[in-house]
Amino acid sequence: MTAFGKVKSAGEGKAVVEVARSGACCGDCAGCSGCGSDSIEVTAVCEIEVESGSAVKLFTPAKYVYAAMALLFLSPVILPLLGYFLTLQLGKTAACAAAVLLLLVSFAVIFALSKNKRFMRKLTPRVVETVNKK
Numbered sequence: 001m002t003a004f005g006k007v008k009s010a011g012e013g014k015a016v017v018e019v020a021r022s023g024a025c026c027g028d029c030a031g032c033s034g035c036g037s038d039s040i041e042v043t044a045v046c047e048i049e050v051e052s053g054s055a056v057k058l059f060t061p062a063k064y065v066y067a068a069m070a071l072l073f074l075s076p077v078i079l080p081l082l083g084y085f086l087t088l089q090l091g092k093t094a095a096c097a098a099a100v101l102l103l104l105v106s107f108a109v110i111f112a113l114s115k116n117k118r119f120m121r122k123l124t125p126r127v128v129e130t131v132n133k134k
Helices: 062-089 094-123
Strands: 002-011 014-020 039-046 055-059 126-131
Touching: 002 039, 014 055, 062 094
Parallel strands: 039 126
Antiparallel strands: 002 014, 002 055, 014 039, 055 126
């Protein structure tokens, strides 16, 4: 996944980059006032020479973004439901299945939050090149 932004500050292998926010309002956040801001500041890994004010291209591998989204949003839904229905299929009572459901919801939320920290290093955007905007 790529994005373009403007370097606010750089140093020590990192750069703070201001990126135009786009989302459900199709990039017109200022028009709908839903986000409260039309840009966001991101700290990116920067292994190339950049100056404050430079236009840059940021890159984050899409597979890590999709994996993090699936882990964070799908595991707390799918895992508990799967456990609930498997418990019922094994002939257990609905109360037992509900207890398994609650246990797996707790487990899935804790799992998703703990794994999120691992993904952060892979999800951190990288400045890959400077861009000449005219």
